[in-house]
Amino acid sequence: MTDIQYLAPHTLDEAVGAFAAAAGTARILAGGTDLLVQMRAGMVRPGLIVDIKKIAEMTSIEETADGGFVVGAAVSGAVLAEHPRFGKVWPGVLESINLIGSTQVQGRASAGGNLCNGSPAGDSVPAMMAADAIVTVQGPNGRRQMPVEAVPAGPGRINLAPAEILVSFTLPPRPPGSSDAYLRMIPRTEMDIAVVGCGVSLTLTNGVCTAARVGLGAVAPTVLLVEAAAKALIGSKLDTAAVDAAAAACSAACRPIDDKRGTIVYRTKVAGVLLKRTVGIAADRAGRA
Amino acid sequence: MAKLHVSTTINGEPTEFLCEANDSMLDVLRGPLGLTGSKEGCGSGDCGACSIMLDDRLVCSCLMLAAEAEDSDITTIEGMAVGEKLHPLQQKFLELAALQCGICTPGVLVASKALLERNLNPTETEVRYWLAGNLCRCTGYDKIVRAVLDTAAEMREAAQ
Numbered sequence A: 001m002t003d004i005q006y007l008a009p010h011t012l013d014e015a016v017g018a019f020a021a022a023a024g025t026a027r028i029l030a031g032g033t034d035l036l037v038q039m040r041a042g043m044v045r046p047g048l049i050v051d052i053k054k055i056a057e058m059t060s061i062e063e064t065a066d067g068g069f070v071v072g073a074a075v076s077g078a079v080l081a082e083h084p085r086f087g088k089v090w091p092g093v094l095e096s097i098n099l100i101g102s103t104q105v106q107g108r109a110s111a112g113g114n115l116c117n118g119s120p121a122g123d124s125v126p127a128m129m130a131a132d133a134i135v136t137v138q139g140p141n142g143r144r145q146m147p148v149e150a151v152p153a154g155p156g157r158i159n160l161a162p163a164e165i166l167v168s169f170t171l172p173p174r175p176p177g178s179s180d181a182y183l184r185m186i187p188r189t190e191m192d193i194a195v196v197g198c199g200v201s202l203t204l205t206n207g208v209c210t211a212a213r214v215g216l217g218a219v220a221p222t223v224l225l226v227e228a229a230a231k232a233l234i235g236s237k238l239d240t241a242a243v244d245a246a247a248a249a250c251s252a253a254c255r256p257i258d259d260k261r262g263t264i265v266y267r268t269k270v271a272g273v274l275l276k277r278t279v280g281i282a283a284d285r286a287g288r289a
Numbered sequence B: 001m002a003k004l005h006v007s008t009t010i011n012g013e014p015t016e017f018l019c020e021a022n023d024s025m026l027d028v029l030r031g032p033l034g035l036t037g038s039k040e041g042c043g044s045g046d047c048g049a050c051s052i053m054l055d056d057r058l059v060c061s062c063l064m065l066a067a068e069a070e071d072s073d074i075t076t077i078e079g080m081a082v083g084e085k086l087h088p089l090q091q092k093f094l095e096l097a098a099l100q101c102g103i104c105t106p107g108v109l110v111a112s113k114a115l116l117e118r119n120l121n122p123t124e125t126e127v128r129y130w131l132a133g134n135l136c137r138c139t140g141y142d143k144i145v146r147a148v149l150d151t152a153a154e155m156r157e158a159a160q
Protein backbone atom coordinates (compact mmCIF):
# COMPACT_ATOMS: atom_id res chain seq x y z
CA MET A 1 0.00 0.00 0.00
CA THR A 2 1.13 3.51 -0.74
CA ASP A 3 -0.14 6.77 0.68
CA ILE A 4 0.04 8.53 -2.65
CA GLN A 5 -3.03 10.52 -3.74
CA TYR A 6 -4.39 11.50 -7.15
CA LEU A 7 -6.56 14.54 -7.88
CA ALA A 8 -7.98 15.79 -11.17
CA PRO A 9 -9.56 19.15 -10.34
CA HIS A 10 -11.69 21.05 -12.85
CA THR A 11 -10.49 24.53 -11.85
CA LEU A 12 -7.10 26.14 -11.48
CA ASP A 13 -8.01 27.50 -8.05
CA GLU A 14 -8.64 23.96 -6.78
CA ALA A 15 -5.40 22.76 -8.38
CA VAL A 16 -3.33 25.56 -6.83
CA GLY A 17 -5.06 25.03 -3.47
CA ALA A 18 -4.26 21.32 -3.44
CA PHE A 19 -0.74 21.93 -4.72
CA ALA A 20 -0.11 24.50 -1.95
CA ALA A 21 -1.67 22.36 0.79
CA ALA A 22 0.66 19.48 -0.04
CA ALA A 23 3.60 21.73 0.83
CA GLY A 24 6.23 20.52 -1.58
CA THR A 25 5.30 16.86 -1.82
CA ALA A 26 2.91 17.30 -4.78
CA ARG A 27 3.65 16.99 -8.48
CA ILE A 28 1.74 18.39 -11.40
CA LEU A 29 0.78 15.82 -14.04
CA ALA A 30 0.38 17.02 -17.62
CA GLY A 31 1.15 14.32 -20.20
CA GLY A 32 3.22 12.32 -17.72
CA THR A 33 5.88 11.43 -20.28
CA ASP A 34 8.59 12.75 -17.98
CA LEU A 35 6.85 12.38 -14.63
CA LEU A 36 5.86 8.72 -14.95
CA VAL A 37 9.32 7.75 -16.15
CA GLN A 38 10.85 9.59 -13.18
CA MET A 39 8.40 8.04 -10.71
CA ARG A 40 9.10 4.59 -12.02
CA ALA A 41 12.84 5.14 -11.76
CA GLY A 42 12.34 6.22 -8.14
CA MET A 43 13.72 9.70 -8.87
CA VAL A 44 10.55 11.36 -7.59
CA ARG A 45 8.06 10.04 -5.03
CA PRO A 46 5.15 12.46 -4.92
CA GLY A 47 2.63 12.28 -2.06
CA LEU A 48 0.03 13.91 -4.29
CA ILE A 49 -0.37 13.96 -8.07
CA VAL A 50 -2.43 16.86 -9.44
CA ASP A 51 -3.65 16.07 -12.95
CA ILE A 52 -4.28 19.39 -14.73
CA LYS A 53 -5.81 17.99 -17.93
CA LYS A 54 -9.42 18.42 -16.72
CA ILE A 55 -8.92 22.20 -16.43
CA ALA A 56 -10.26 23.76 -19.65
CA GLU A 57 -7.76 26.62 -19.78
CA MET A 58 -4.83 24.20 -19.62
CA THR A 59 -5.93 22.20 -22.66
CA SER A 60 -7.31 24.91 -24.97
CA ILE A 61 -5.74 26.73 -27.92
CA GLU A 62 -7.05 30.24 -28.54
CA GLU A 63 -6.27 32.57 -31.42
CA THR A 64 -6.63 36.07 -29.99
CA ALA A 65 -8.29 38.99 -31.80
CA ASP A 66 -4.90 40.57 -32.55
CA GLY A 67 -3.64 37.37 -34.25
CA GLY A 68 -1.65 36.02 -31.33
CA PHE A 69 -2.11 32.59 -29.75
CA VAL A 70 -2.67 31.40 -26.21
CA VAL A 71 -1.71 27.74 -25.89
CA GLY A 72 -2.66 25.91 -22.69
CA ALA A 73 0.33 24.43 -20.87
CA ALA A 74 -1.05 20.87 -21.08
CA VAL A 75 -2.03 20.85 -24.79
CA SER A 76 -0.45 17.75 -26.36
CA GLY A 77 1.73 17.88 -29.46
CA ALA A 78 -0.84 15.86 -31.41
CA VAL A 79 -3.65 18.28 -30.56
CA LEU A 80 -1.55 21.33 -31.43
CA ALA A 81 -0.65 19.78 -34.79
CA GLU A 82 -4.34 19.41 -35.62
CA HIS A 83 -5.09 23.10 -35.04
CA PRO A 84 -5.98 24.58 -38.44
CA ARG A 85 -4.00 27.82 -38.00
CA PHE A 86 -1.29 27.41 -35.39
CA GLY A 87 1.24 25.60 -37.57
CA LYS A 88 0.79 28.10 -40.37
CA VAL A 89 1.67 31.04 -38.14
CA TRP A 90 4.26 29.27 -35.97
CA PRO A 91 5.70 26.37 -38.01
CA GLY A 92 8.94 26.39 -36.01
CA VAL A 93 7.26 26.19 -32.62
CA LEU A 94 5.01 23.40 -33.89
CA GLU A 95 7.87 21.37 -35.38
CA SER A 96 9.85 21.70 -32.14
CA ILE A 97 6.95 20.28 -30.14
CA ASN A 98 6.20 17.58 -32.71
CA LEU A 99 9.84 16.39 -32.57
CA ILE A 100 9.29 15.24 -28.98
CA GLY A 101 9.30 11.45 -28.89
CA SER A 102 7.14 9.04 -30.88
CA THR A 103 3.53 9.17 -32.09
CA GLN A 104 2.56 7.67 -28.73
CA VAL A 105 4.50 10.33 -26.80
CA GLN A 106 2.96 13.06 -29.00
CA GLY A 107 -0.48 11.92 -27.86
CA ARG A 108 0.39 13.16 -24.38
CA ALA A 109 3.54 15.32 -24.21
CA SER A 110 2.97 19.06 -23.67
CA ALA A 111 5.06 22.19 -24.10
CA GLY A 112 4.31 23.04 -20.46
CA GLY A 113 5.77 19.74 -19.29
CA ASN A 114 8.75 20.17 -21.58
CA LEU A 115 9.53 23.58 -20.05
CA CYS A 116 8.75 22.62 -16.43
CA ASN A 117 10.83 19.45 -16.62
CA GLY A 118 13.79 21.82 -16.85
CA SER A 119 15.90 19.80 -19.27
CA PRO A 120 18.56 21.86 -21.07
CA ALA A 121 17.73 19.72 -24.13
CA GLY A 122 13.94 20.21 -24.11
CA ASP A 123 13.10 20.63 -27.79
CA SER A 124 10.25 23.13 -27.58
CA VAL A 125 12.07 25.54 -25.27
CA PRO A 126 14.50 27.18 -27.78
CA ALA A 127 11.64 27.63 -30.28
CA MET A 128 9.38 29.17 -27.61
CA MET A 129 12.19 31.54 -26.61
CA ALA A 130 12.76 32.50 -30.24
CA ALA A 131 9.00 33.09 -30.57
CA ASP A 132 9.13 35.59 -27.68
CA ALA A 133 6.50 33.56 -25.85
CA ILE A 134 5.27 34.80 -22.48
CA VAL A 135 4.14 32.30 -19.88
CA THR A 136 1.27 32.86 -17.47
CA VAL A 137 1.66 31.17 -14.10
CA GLN A 138 -0.82 30.96 -11.25
CA GLY A 139 -0.01 30.37 -7.61
CA PRO A 140 -1.34 31.06 -4.13
CA ASN A 141 -0.64 34.77 -4.66
CA GLY A 142 -2.49 35.01 -7.95
CA ARG A 143 -1.29 35.28 -11.52
CA ARG A 144 1.87 36.64 -13.05
CA GLN A 145 3.57 36.59 -16.42
CA MET A 146 7.17 36.20 -17.43
CA PRO A 147 9.13 35.54 -20.61
CA VAL A 148 9.91 31.89 -21.34
CA GLU A 149 13.64 32.58 -20.99
CA ALA A 150 13.08 33.52 -17.33
CA VAL A 151 11.72 30.05 -16.48
CA PRO A 152 14.72 27.64 -16.70
CA ALA A 153 17.02 27.80 -13.67
CA GLY A 154 19.38 24.87 -14.25
CA PRO A 155 19.20 21.20 -15.15
CA GLY A 156 15.86 19.99 -13.70
CA ARG A 157 15.14 23.31 -11.99
CA ILE A 158 12.77 26.17 -12.91
CA ASN A 159 11.97 29.61 -11.50
CA LEU A 160 8.39 28.92 -10.41
CA ALA A 161 7.56 29.69 -6.78
CA PRO A 162 6.18 26.93 -4.52
CA ALA A 163 2.68 25.84 -5.62
CA GLU A 164 2.81 27.85 -8.85
CA ILE A 165 1.39 26.17 -11.94
CA LEU A 166 2.26 27.07 -15.51
CA VAL A 167 -1.05 27.93 -17.16
CA SER A 168 -0.33 28.92 -20.75
CA PHE A 169 2.03 30.28 -23.38
CA THR A 170 1.10 33.54 -25.11
CA LEU A 171 2.63 34.00 -28.57
CA PRO A 172 2.56 37.49 -30.06
CA PRO A 173 0.82 38.50 -33.31
CA ARG A 174 3.05 38.21 -36.38
CA PRO A 175 3.85 41.13 -38.67
CA PRO A 176 3.85 40.30 -42.41
CA GLY A 177 7.11 38.68 -43.54
CA SER A 178 7.59 36.73 -40.31
CA SER A 179 8.29 33.06 -39.74
CA ASP A 180 10.25 30.66 -37.59
CA ALA A 181 12.04 27.30 -37.65
CA TYR A 182 13.54 24.74 -35.29
CA LEU A 183 16.26 22.21 -36.04
CA ARG A 184 17.96 19.74 -33.77
CA MET A 185 21.00 17.60 -34.27
CA ILE A 186 20.59 13.98 -33.16
CA PRO A 187 22.56 10.91 -34.21
CA ARG A 188 19.41 9.20 -35.56
CA THR A 189 16.27 10.61 -37.16
CA GLU A 190 13.76 9.86 -34.39
CA MET A 191 13.46 9.19 -30.68
CA ASP A 192 16.64 10.76 -29.33
CA ILE A 193 17.74 13.70 -27.19
CA ALA A 194 19.10 16.81 -28.90
CA VAL A 195 22.89 17.20 -29.09
CA VAL A 196 22.13 20.78 -30.09
CA GLY A 197 18.76 22.42 -30.79
CA CYS A 198 18.28 25.78 -32.47
CA GLY A 199 15.15 27.93 -32.79
CA VAL A 200 15.03 31.06 -34.93
CA SER A 201 12.17 33.51 -35.43
CA LEU A 202 12.58 36.48 -37.77
CA THR A 203 10.80 39.18 -39.74
CA LEU A 204 11.84 40.33 -43.22
CA THR A 205 10.82 43.71 -44.64
CA ASN A 206 11.86 44.25 -48.25
CA GLY A 207 14.57 41.65 -47.82
CA VAL A 208 15.99 43.24 -44.68
CA CYS A 209 15.81 41.37 -41.36
CA THR A 210 13.98 43.78 -39.07
CA ALA A 211 13.49 41.47 -36.09
CA ALA A 212 15.09 38.21 -34.96
CA ARG A 213 15.36 35.99 -31.90
CA VAL A 214 17.53 32.93 -31.44
CA GLY A 215 17.13 30.15 -28.85
CA LEU A 216 19.78 27.48 -28.35
CA GLY A 217 19.29 24.17 -26.54
CA ALA A 218 21.52 21.41 -25.10
CA VAL A 219 24.69 23.51 -25.05
CA ALA A 220 24.53 24.95 -21.51
CA PRO A 221 22.92 24.18 -18.13
CA THR A 222 19.75 25.88 -19.41
CA VAL A 223 18.34 26.66 -22.83
CA LEU A 224 19.81 30.01 -23.92
CA LEU A 225 18.38 33.09 -25.59
CA VAL A 226 21.33 34.24 -27.73
CA GLU A 227 20.84 37.98 -28.09
CA ALA A 228 24.22 38.52 -29.77
CA ALA A 229 23.18 36.18 -32.59
CA ALA A 230 19.90 38.03 -33.08
CA LYS A 231 21.76 41.35 -33.14
CA ALA A 232 24.06 40.08 -35.89
CA LEU A 233 21.02 39.24 -38.04
CA ILE A 234 18.92 42.38 -37.45
CA GLY A 235 19.53 45.09 -40.02
CA SER A 236 21.20 42.69 -42.47
CA LYS A 237 19.90 41.10 -45.64
CA LEU A 238 20.89 37.75 -44.10
CA ASP A 239 24.02 37.80 -46.26
CA THR A 240 26.84 35.38 -45.55
CA ALA A 241 28.77 37.81 -43.35
CA ALA A 242 25.77 38.46 -41.11
CA VAL A 243 24.81 34.80 -40.82
CA ASP A 244 28.44 33.82 -40.13
CA ALA A 245 28.59 36.43 -37.36
CA ALA A 246 25.36 35.05 -35.86
CA ALA A 247 26.76 31.51 -36.06
CA ALA A 248 29.93 32.63 -34.29
CA ALA A 249 27.79 34.26 -31.57
CA CYS A 250 25.98 30.94 -31.07
CA SER A 251 29.22 29.01 -30.78
CA ALA A 252 30.56 31.65 -28.35
CA ALA A 253 27.45 31.29 -26.16
CA CYS A 254 27.96 27.52 -25.72
CA ARG A 255 28.95 26.13 -22.33
CA PRO A 256 28.21 22.48 -23.10
CA ILE A 257 28.97 19.19 -21.40
CA ASP A 258 31.03 16.36 -22.85
CA ASP A 259 28.98 13.20 -23.05
CA LYS A 260 28.35 10.14 -25.17
CA ARG A 261 26.11 12.14 -27.48
CA GLY A 262 28.60 14.87 -28.27
CA THR A 263 31.87 16.41 -27.14
CA ILE A 264 32.27 20.06 -26.17
CA VAL A 265 34.09 20.83 -29.43
CA TYR A 266 31.44 19.08 -31.50
CA ARG A 267 28.46 20.74 -29.81
CA THR A 268 30.09 24.17 -30.08
CA LYS A 269 30.72 23.75 -33.77
CA VAL A 270 27.29 22.26 -34.50
CA ALA A 271 25.58 25.18 -32.73
CA GLY A 272 26.91 27.51 -35.44
CA VAL A 273 26.08 25.14 -38.29
CA LEU A 274 22.53 24.65 -37.05
CA LEU A 275 22.03 28.40 -36.66
CA LYS A 276 22.86 28.92 -40.34
CA ARG A 277 20.51 26.16 -41.50
CA THR A 278 17.70 27.28 -39.21
CA VAL A 279 17.97 30.91 -40.35
CA GLY A 280 17.77 29.67 -43.95
CA ILE A 281 14.56 27.74 -43.32
CA ALA A 282 12.94 30.56 -41.33
CA ALA A 283 13.87 33.11 -44.04
CA ASP A 284 12.44 30.95 -46.82
CA ARG A 285 9.23 30.49 -44.87
CA ALA A 286 9.08 34.26 -44.28
CA GLY A 287 9.02 34.68 -48.06
CA ARG A 288 12.67 35.55 -48.83
CA ALA A 289 12.95 36.31 -52.52
CA MET B 1 -5.27 4.70 2.00
CA ALA B 2 -8.38 3.48 0.28
CA LYS B 3 -7.94 2.43 -3.31
CA LEU B 4 -9.27 4.66 -6.06
CA HIS B 5 -12.43 3.55 -7.79
CA VAL B 6 -12.34 4.18 -11.54
CA SER B 7 -15.25 3.91 -14.03
CA THR B 8 -14.26 3.76 -17.65
CA THR B 9 -15.02 2.09 -20.96
CA ILE B 10 -12.65 -0.55 -22.31
CA ASN B 11 -13.20 -2.07 -25.76
CA GLY B 12 -16.74 -0.78 -25.71
CA GLU B 13 -17.59 -2.36 -22.32
CA PRO B 14 -18.35 -0.19 -19.28
CA THR B 15 -15.65 -1.26 -16.82
CA GLU B 16 -14.88 -0.47 -13.19
CA PHE B 17 -11.71 -1.19 -11.29
CA LEU B 18 -9.82 -0.30 -8.13
CA CYS B 19 -6.24 0.95 -8.28
CA GLU B 20 -3.51 2.73 -6.39
CA ALA B 21 -2.85 6.34 -7.41
CA ASN B 22 0.52 5.43 -8.88
CA ASP B 23 -0.55 2.30 -10.79
CA SER B 24 -0.06 2.68 -14.51
CA MET B 25 -2.86 1.85 -16.92
CA LEU B 26 -0.68 -1.01 -18.16
CA ASP B 27 -0.43 -2.43 -14.61
CA VAL B 28 -4.21 -2.47 -14.31
CA LEU B 29 -4.84 -3.84 -17.81
CA ARG B 30 -2.44 -6.72 -17.34
CA GLY B 31 -3.22 -7.30 -13.67
CA PRO B 32 -6.75 -6.94 -12.32
CA LEU B 33 -8.40 -6.66 -15.74
CA GLY B 34 -6.57 -9.68 -17.18
CA LEU B 35 -6.05 -7.99 -20.56
CA THR B 36 -2.53 -9.25 -21.12
CA GLY B 37 -2.38 -8.46 -24.84
CA SER B 38 -0.69 -5.14 -24.09
CA LYS B 39 2.94 -5.93 -23.28
CA GLU B 40 5.52 -4.29 -21.06
CA GLY B 41 8.79 -4.00 -22.92
CA CYS B 42 10.37 -1.09 -21.12
CA GLY B 43 7.92 0.77 -18.88
CA SER B 44 9.44 4.06 -19.97
CA GLY B 45 7.73 5.03 -23.22
CA ASP B 46 10.47 3.79 -25.52
CA CYS B 47 9.22 0.52 -27.00
CA GLY B 48 5.49 0.98 -27.72
CA ALA B 49 4.60 -2.62 -26.79
CA CYS B 50 1.99 -1.21 -24.38
CA SER B 51 0.27 0.98 -27.00
CA ILE B 52 -3.47 1.58 -26.53
CA MET B 53 -6.03 4.07 -27.79
CA LEU B 54 -7.18 6.59 -25.20
CA ASP B 55 -10.13 8.66 -26.46
CA ASP B 56 -8.96 8.04 -30.05
CA ARG B 57 -5.35 8.99 -29.31
CA LEU B 58 -2.48 6.53 -29.52
CA VAL B 59 -0.63 6.49 -26.19
CA CYS B 60 1.71 4.30 -24.17
CA SER B 61 -0.31 2.74 -21.36
CA CYS B 62 2.88 2.51 -19.27
CA LEU B 63 3.04 6.34 -19.27
CA MET B 64 -0.57 6.80 -18.19
CA LEU B 65 -1.92 6.50 -14.66
CA ALA B 66 -4.81 4.09 -14.31
CA ALA B 67 -6.60 6.83 -12.37
CA GLU B 68 -6.63 8.94 -15.53
CA ALA B 69 -8.95 6.42 -17.20
CA GLU B 70 -11.96 7.82 -15.31
CA ASP B 71 -14.73 8.66 -17.83
CA SER B 72 -12.51 7.83 -20.81
CA ASP B 73 -12.80 5.45 -23.72
CA ILE B 74 -9.97 2.93 -24.08
CA THR B 75 -9.29 0.42 -26.82
CA THR B 76 -6.66 -2.28 -26.43
CA ILE B 77 -5.44 -4.99 -28.79
CA GLU B 78 -8.20 -7.22 -27.37
CA GLY B 79 -10.71 -4.89 -29.02
CA MET B 80 -9.24 -5.21 -32.49
CA ALA B 81 -10.77 -8.42 -33.83
CA VAL B 82 -14.56 -8.60 -34.02
CA GLY B 83 -15.35 -11.95 -32.42
CA GLU B 84 -13.39 -14.52 -34.42
CA LYS B 85 -12.94 -12.14 -37.35
CA LEU B 86 -9.47 -10.67 -37.44
CA HIS B 87 -8.87 -7.07 -38.45
CA PRO B 88 -7.29 -6.85 -41.95
CA LEU B 89 -4.00 -5.79 -40.32
CA GLN B 90 -3.96 -8.88 -38.09
CA GLN B 91 -4.75 -11.09 -41.08
CA LYS B 92 -2.01 -9.51 -43.17
CA PHE B 93 0.59 -9.76 -40.40
CA LEU B 94 -0.06 -13.51 -40.32
CA GLU B 95 0.04 -13.90 -44.11
CA LEU B 96 3.29 -11.96 -44.50
CA ALA B 97 4.89 -13.29 -41.30
CA ALA B 98 5.37 -9.76 -40.01
CA LEU B 99 6.17 -11.09 -36.56
CA GLN B 100 8.53 -13.56 -34.96
CA CYS B 101 8.44 -13.62 -31.15
CA GLY B 102 5.32 -11.44 -31.16
CA ILE B 103 6.08 -9.28 -28.14
CA CYS B 104 5.97 -6.06 -30.16
CA THR B 105 3.02 -7.16 -32.30
CA PRO B 106 0.03 -5.98 -30.21
CA GLY B 107 1.54 -2.51 -29.94
CA VAL B 108 2.50 -2.43 -33.61
CA LEU B 109 -1.03 -3.46 -34.60
CA VAL B 110 -2.73 -0.89 -32.37
CA ALA B 111 -0.40 1.84 -33.68
CA SER B 112 -0.83 0.78 -37.31
CA LYS B 113 -4.60 0.75 -37.01
CA ALA B 114 -4.45 4.29 -35.61
CA LEU B 115 -2.41 5.34 -38.63
CA LEU B 116 -4.75 3.77 -41.18
CA GLU B 117 -7.76 5.37 -39.50
CA ARG B 118 -6.16 8.76 -40.15
CA ASN B 119 -4.50 8.03 -43.46
CA LEU B 120 -5.43 5.06 -45.60
CA ASN B 121 -2.77 5.94 -48.18
CA PRO B 122 0.46 6.42 -46.23
CA THR B 123 3.87 6.44 -47.87
CA GLU B 124 6.55 4.05 -46.64
CA THR B 125 8.27 7.00 -44.94
CA GLU B 126 5.05 7.95 -43.16
CA VAL B 127 4.63 4.38 -41.92
CA ARG B 128 8.20 4.25 -40.67
CA TYR B 129 7.95 7.57 -38.81
CA TRP B 130 4.54 6.74 -37.38
CA LEU B 131 5.91 3.44 -36.02
CA ALA B 132 9.23 4.88 -34.80
CA GLY B 133 8.04 4.42 -31.22
CA ASN B 134 7.36 0.69 -31.72
CA LEU B 135 10.57 -1.26 -31.29
CA CYS B 136 10.95 -4.74 -32.74
CA ARG B 137 13.97 -6.89 -31.97
CA CYS B 138 13.12 -9.64 -34.43
CA THR B 139 11.78 -8.64 -37.82
CA GLY B 140 14.08 -5.83 -38.90
CA TYR B 141 10.88 -3.84 -39.50
CA ASP B 142 10.70 -4.47 -43.21
CA LYS B 143 7.98 -7.11 -43.03
CA ILE B 144 6.00 -4.94 -40.64
CA VAL B 145 6.14 -1.96 -42.99
CA ARG B 146 5.22 -4.13 -46.02
CA ALA B 147 2.27 -5.61 -44.13
CA VAL B 148 0.95 -2.17 -43.17
CA LEU B 149 1.32 -0.86 -46.73
CA ASP B 150 -0.31 -3.98 -48.21
CA THR B 151 -3.21 -3.79 -45.77
CA ALA B 152 -3.71 -0.12 -46.62
CA ALA B 153 -3.81 -0.95 -50.33
CA GLU B 154 -6.37 -3.72 -49.78
CA MET B 155 -8.51 -1.59 -47.53
CA ARG B 156 -8.48 1.19 -50.14
CA GLU B 157 -9.58 -1.26 -52.79
CA ALA B 158 -12.30 -2.69 -50.56
CA ALA B 159 -13.57 0.83 -49.87
CA GLN B 160 -14.06 1.55 -53.56
Ligand SMILES: Cc1cc2nc3c(=O)[nH]c(=O)nc-3n(C[C@H](O)[C@H](O)[C@H](O)COP(=O)(O)OP(=O)(O)OC[C@H]3O[C@@H](n4cnc5c(N)ncnc54)[C@H](O)[C@@H]3O)c2cc1C
Pocket (backbone or CB within 6 Å): A027, A028, A029, A030, A031, A032, A033, A034, A035, A036, A037, A052, A073, A074, A099, A100, A101, A102, A105, A108, A109, A110, A111, A112, A113, A114, A115, A116, A117, A121, A122, A123, A124, A164, A165, A166, A167, A191, A192, A193, A194, B044, B045, B046
Ligand atom coordinates in the same frame (compact mmCIF):
# COMPACT_ATOMS: atom_id res chain seq x y z
C1 LIG C 1 10.13 7.92 -25.33
C2 LIG C 1 10.31 9.37 -24.99
C3 LIG C 1 10.91 10.22 -25.90
C4 LIG C 1 11.09 11.56 -25.60
N1 LIG C 1 11.67 12.37 -26.53
C5 LIG C 1 11.86 13.68 -26.26
C6 LIG C 1 12.41 14.54 -27.24
O1 LIG C 1 12.72 14.12 -28.37
N2 LIG C 1 12.60 15.85 -26.93
C7 LIG C 1 12.24 16.35 -25.71
O2 LIG C 1 12.42 17.55 -25.49
N3 LIG C 1 11.70 15.55 -24.74
C8 LIG C 1 11.50 14.24 -25.00
N4 LIG C 1 10.93 13.42 -24.04
C9 LIG C 1 10.60 13.97 -22.72
C10 LIG C 1 9.12 14.41 -22.55
O3 LIG C 1 8.27 13.72 -23.43
C11 LIG C 1 8.96 15.92 -22.81
O4 LIG C 1 9.76 16.65 -21.93
C12 LIG C 1 7.48 16.35 -22.68
O5 LIG C 1 7.31 17.62 -23.28
C13 LIG C 1 7.00 16.42 -21.26
O6 LIG C 1 5.64 16.86 -21.27
P1 LIG C 1 4.54 16.14 -20.38
O7 LIG C 1 3.28 16.90 -20.62
O8 LIG C 1 4.49 14.69 -20.62
O9 LIG C 1 5.12 16.44 -18.94
P2 LIG C 1 4.91 15.72 -17.52
O10 LIG C 1 5.67 14.47 -17.46
O11 LIG C 1 3.47 15.67 -17.17
O12 LIG C 1 5.61 16.84 -16.61
C14 LIG C 1 7.01 17.09 -16.65
C15 LIG C 1 7.43 17.87 -15.42
O13 LIG C 1 6.90 19.18 -15.43
C16 LIG C 1 6.00 19.38 -14.36
N5 LIG C 1 4.86 20.09 -14.96
C17 LIG C 1 4.16 19.69 -16.07
N6 LIG C 1 3.24 20.61 -16.40
C18 LIG C 1 3.35 21.60 -15.49
C19 LIG C 1 2.66 22.84 -15.31
N7 LIG C 1 1.69 23.21 -16.14
N8 LIG C 1 3.02 23.64 -14.27
C20 LIG C 1 4.01 23.26 -13.42
N9 LIG C 1 4.70 22.10 -13.54
C21 LIG C 1 4.37 21.28 -14.57
C22 LIG C 1 5.67 18.01 -13.82
O14 LIG C 1 5.36 18.03 -12.45
C23 LIG C 1 6.93 17.24 -14.12
O15 LIG C 1 7.89 17.49 -13.13
C24 LIG C 1 10.70 12.07 -24.32
C25 LIG C 1 10.08 11.22 -23.40
C26 LIG C 1 9.87 9.87 -23.73
C27 LIG C 1 9.19 8.98 -22.73
Ligand code: FES
Pocket (backbone or CB within 6 Å): B039, B040, B041, B042, B043, B044, B045, B046, B047, B048, B049, B050, B051, B060, B061, B062, B063
Ligand atom coordinates in the same frame (compact mmCIF):
# COMPACT_ATOMS: atom_id res chain seq x y z
S1 FES D 1 6.25 -0.68 -22.07
FE1 FES D 1 5.30 1.19 -22.57
S2 FES D 1 6.59 1.95 -24.12
FE2 FES D 1 7.64 0.17 -23.50
Ligand code: FES
Pocket (backbone or CB within 6 Å): B098, B099, B100, B101, B102, B103, B104, B105, B135, B136, B137, B138, B139
Ligand atom coordinates in the same frame (compact mmCIF):
# COMPACT_ATOMS: atom_id res chain seq x y z
S1 FES E 1 8.50 -9.84 -33.38
FE1 FES E 1 9.85 -10.02 -31.73
S2 FES E 1 10.07 -7.96 -31.09
FE2 FES E 1 8.93 -7.75 -32.89
